[in-house]
Amino acid sequence: MVMRQMRENTKWIMLVTALAFVALMVFEWGMDASGQSAGGVGEIGRVNGTPVYYEEYLAVYRNLYDQIQSQQEEPITSQQVSDIEDAAFDEMVNAILVRQELERRGIRVTDDEVRQAAQFNPPPGFAQNPGFLTDGQFDFQKYQDFLATQADEALLLQLEAYYRDVIPRGKLVRQVSTGIYLPDNLLWQRWRDQNETVEIRYIPLDPGQRIPDSEIEISEADLQSYYDDHEEDFEQPLRAEVRGVVLSKTMSAADSAEARARAAEIRQSILEGEDFGEMALIESSDEVTATENGDLGVFPKGRMVAAFDSAVFAAPVGEIAEIVETSFGMHILRVDERWAQDSARAAHILIPFERSDAAEIELLTRADSLENLGESMTVADAAASLGLETQEVQLSTEFALLAGAGQVGEGAEWAFEEAAVGDVSPVFETSQAFYMIEVLSTSPAGVLPFDEARGTIEAILLQERKMQRARESGAGLVGRIRAGEPLPNVAADAGLEVRPAGPFARNDFVPGLGRFNAAIGAAFGLDVGEVSDVVESPSNAFIIELLSRTPADSTEWLGQRESQRQQVRSQIEQRRIQDWLESLRTAARIIDRRDEVLQPVDETAQQSPFGFGF
Numbered sequence: 001m002v003m004r005q006m007r008e009n010t011k012w013i014m015l016v017t018a019l020a021f022v023a024l025m026v027f028e029w030g031m032d033a034s035g036q037s038a039g040g041v042g043e044i045g046r047v048n049g050t051p052v053y054y055e056e057y058l059a060v061y062r063n064l065y066d067q068i069q070s071q072q073e074e075p076i077t078s079q080q081v082s083d084i085e086d087a088a089f090d091e092m093v094n095a096i097l098v099r100q101e102l103e104r105r106g107i108r109v110t111d112d113e114v115r116q117a118a119q120f121n122p123p124p125g126f127a128q129n130p131g132f133l134t135d136g137q138f139d140f141q142k143y144q145d146f147l148a149t150q151a152d153e154a155l156l157l158q159l160e161a162y163y164r165d166v167i168p169r170g171k172l173v174r175q176v177s178t179g180i181y182l183p184d185n186l187l188w189q190r191w192r193d194q195n196e197t198v199e200i201r202y203i204p205l206d207p208g209q210r211i212p213d214s215e216i217e218i219s220e221a222d223l224q225s226y227y228d229d230h231e232e233d234f235e236q237p238l239r240a241e242v243r244g245v246v247l248s249k250t251m252s253a254a255d256s257a258e259a260r261a262r263a264a265e266i267r268q269s270i271l272e273g274e275d276f277g278e279m280a281l282i283e284s285s286d287e288v289t290a291t292e293n294g295d296l297g298v299f300p301k302g303r304m305v306a307a308f309d310s311a312v313f314a315a316p317v318g319e320i321a322e323i324v325e326t327s328f329g330m331h332i333l334r335v336d337e338r339w340a341q342d343s344a345r346a347a348h349i350l351i352p353f354e355r356s357d358a359a360e361i362e363l364l365t366r367a368d369s370l371e372n373l374g375e376s377m378t379v380a381d382a383a384a385s386l387g388l389e390t391q392e393v394q395l396s397t398e399f400a401l402l403a404g405a406g407q408v409g410e411g412a413e414w415a416f417e418e419a420a421v422g423d424v425s426p427v428f429e430t431s432q433a434f435y436m437i438e439v440l441s442t443s444p445a446g447v448l449p450f451d452e453a454r455g456t457i458e459a460i461l462l463q464e465r466k467m468q469r470a471r472e473s474g475a476g477l478v479g480r481i482r483a484g485e486p487l488p489n490v491a492a493d494a495g496l497e498v499r500p501a502g503p504f505a506r507n508d509f510v511p512g513l514g515r516f517n518a519a520i521g522a523a524f525g526l527d528v529g530e531v532s533d534v535v536e537s538p539s540n541a542f543i544i545e546l547l548s549r550t551p552a553d554s555t556e557w558l559g560q561r562e563s564q565r566q567q568v569r570s571q572i573e574q575r576r577i578q579d580w581l582e583s584l585r586t587a588a589r590i591i592d593r594r595d596e597v598l599q600p601v602d603e604t605a606q607q608s609p610f611g612f613g614f
Contacts, residue, residue: 042054042597043593043597044057044089044592044593044594044597044598045089045092045093045590045591045592045593045594046589046590046591047092047093047096047097047100047588047589047590047591048096048097048100048588048589048590049589050096050099050100052089052092052093052096054597054598056092057088057089057092060088060091060092061084061085061088064084064087064088064091065081065084068080068084072431073285073352073354074431077429077430077431078410078428078429079407079408079409079410079428079429079430079431080431082409082410082413083409085594089592089594093585093588093590094581094585097581097584097585097588098169098172098581101172101584102168102169102172105172105175107168107171107172107175108168109163109164109167109168109171113163113167114160114163114164114167117163117166117167118147118159118160118163119144119147120140122138122143123159123162126143131146132146173573173577176576176577176580177572177573177576177577180569180572180573180576182565182568182569182572184561186568187557187561187564187565187568188554188557190564190568191552191557191564192506192551192552193505193506193507194505194506194507194552195505195552195553195556195557196505196506196524196549196550196551196552197502197503197504197505197549197550198502198503198504198523198524198546198547198548198549198550199500199501199502199503199546199547199548199549200500200501200502200523200544200545200546200547201487201498201499201500201501201544201545201547202498202499202501202512202513202519202542202543202544202545203477203487203490203491203496203497203498203499203542203543204496204497204499204512204540204541204542205470205473205474205496205534205540205541205542205543206540206541207463207466207467207469207470207540207541208463208466208539208540211466211469211470213462215469216461216462216465216466218458218461218462218465222461223450223454223457223458223461224450226457226460226461227450227453227457231447234447234448234453234456235445235446235447235448236396236443236445236446236447236448237396237397237398237445238396238397238416238442238443238444238445239394239395239396239397239442239443240394240395240396240412240415240416240439240440240441240442240443241392241393241394241439241440241441241442241443242392242393242394242395242411242415242437242438242439242440243378243379243380243390243391243392243437243438243440244379244390244391244392244393244402244405244408244411244435244436244437244438245370245379245382245383245388245389245390245391245435245436245437246388246391246402246403246404246405246433246434246435247363247366247367247370247388247427247433247434247435248404248432248433249355249363249431249432249433249434250432251353251354251355251359252355252359254356254359255353255354255355255356255359256353258356259329259330259351259352259353259354260323260325260330262330262351263323263329263330263331263332263349263351264323266279266283266332266349266351267320267323267332270320270332271320276293276294276320276334276347276349277293277294277347279332279349280293280294280347280348280349281293283349283351284348284349284350284351285329285350285351285352286348286349286350289347289348289350290349293347294334294347294348294349295336295345295347296345296346296347296348297345298337298343298344298345299343299344299345299346300342300343301313301341301342301343301344305326305327305328307324307325307326308324308326308331308333308348311324311331311333312333312335312338312344312346313338313341313344315333315335316335317335317336317337317338318334318335318336319334319335320332320333320334321333321334321335328350328352329350329351329352329353330350330351330353331348331349331350331351332348332349332351333346333347333348334346334347334348363434366386367427367429367434368427369386370382370383370386370388370427370434370436371426371427371436373385373386374424374425374426374427374436375424377424378424378438379424379436379437379438380438382424382436391403392440395408395411395412395415395437396412397412397416397445400412402435402437404432404433404435405430405432405433405434405435406430406431406432406433407430408428408430408435408437410428411425411428411435411437414426414428414437415437415439415442416442419439420439421439421440421441421442422438422439423438423439424436424437424438425437425438463539467536467541470534470541471534471536471541473494474534474541474543475533475534477490477491477494477543478531478532478533478534478543481531481543481545482531487531487543487545499512501513502547502548503548503550504520506520506521506524513537513542514537514538517537517538518535518536518537519535519536519537519542519544522535522542522544523544523546526544526545526546527546528546528547528548528549529545529546530545530546531543531544531545532544532545
């Protein structure tokens, strides 16, 4: 039995050879033992002179494609295909750079290191293999006995290849991330920032709303002077004005009603005696929890989406709660345990919002019709034929958003690289919609002309001068409060409101104040009862009074200090590796010839897991 399970793990072993290198994703290398290409289709690029072979790239692409498809029910869209293609090429570049760096540093692995690792550091998946468990725990003796007596030669060769790949990468990771020193004062500061809290009351001066624009004078010379002094702020990327039409994938009212009705039916059957866990296995679309009786485990308050979180911390424990609706669908909820308002353990059955087969066919038919019409009509005429509305937007190489469709990078790429003014695109797809665009005009990259920048400059100067007025008037209010007048009385005399806030920590978002700004910093810099100077955020100004402070618990910090140290070290290591890899990419000579070599035969090829026209 163990031997059969090991054979089933063979493919998996080869897929996880890059696990030790934290910054790289798990993927198939597609190389033989010599590191050369296994096939002869040709190169699609080079990295410092090392070829990027098509077959290896295709293996990475297929693996990423399969990973993403396994995580979503909807078919992969054309936009996702484009993103996966780029991600696969990036992974190939990273892999080659790492291999070159291993060679440059002379990092090798010895036979003894391979033997030691095989004996005492099994590949991750082996630790869960039932054949190696005793009382639910991994049994090294069983594993080592298997290697010594039952493992066939093919498996041993694959294990050897795994360790000869992983061990050098582990050495490289240690070299890149070595020398991290985390003193206690740094750990305490992080703990304090997360756990020390304050309560305040504050006066928002709100200059943008309270001071009329008519009271602020801005001359033509002021506008021109600002433009001249900040010309670099008006650098613009390549832009295109487009007319777009969107065919939304939003569920119909009938589809949503069907999901609600199905959820109600399942909930009622559970109330009448059906087993919750069995119903989760049969009905729930949450594949992760369905096989675990719907169990979500223990999670803190605030971890889940708002509607679900609120229901979990309000529903009776041990009972089937009322159905909860979120963007994911309808949740049949059972709260199994709850510790005040801190954390809870719950189970759910998710009934997703799904289009009916008829609605799906209708949507795809309309998308096909839209594309066919676009071959001989403008977007406006094609949309009108189908009773759809159009919108005009500006796309840029830095920002490509179409209302109702979301990010439309694929459409923007077409507009900038393939289209001429007046051209109508094919129909593209995002997770939210199908869409088609027509190029109305294009603008080259460069500095925005003064006349076009005038409105932005005027708004900036208005805000600056209103803020200056707020500082001046606010300083008078601060003086009165510090002289002994109660803050609420001073605010009332000035026609201003007083708002409470807290308790909140330094890292929290505070409604009305924001996050990580001068107002939050000022609140923690005050003594209890002290009033701040006028403090500015990007869009407002405040006078703050500290009401109370709750220090972070140093005893609790000491109890978790070492686990915190490990967590912070891991975060820093990952950042270092990412920065190091990015520096390698910046210094490398990378040639990408995919546009020359890989040409899809037709649109259906782009949707296949291959995406390259065969």
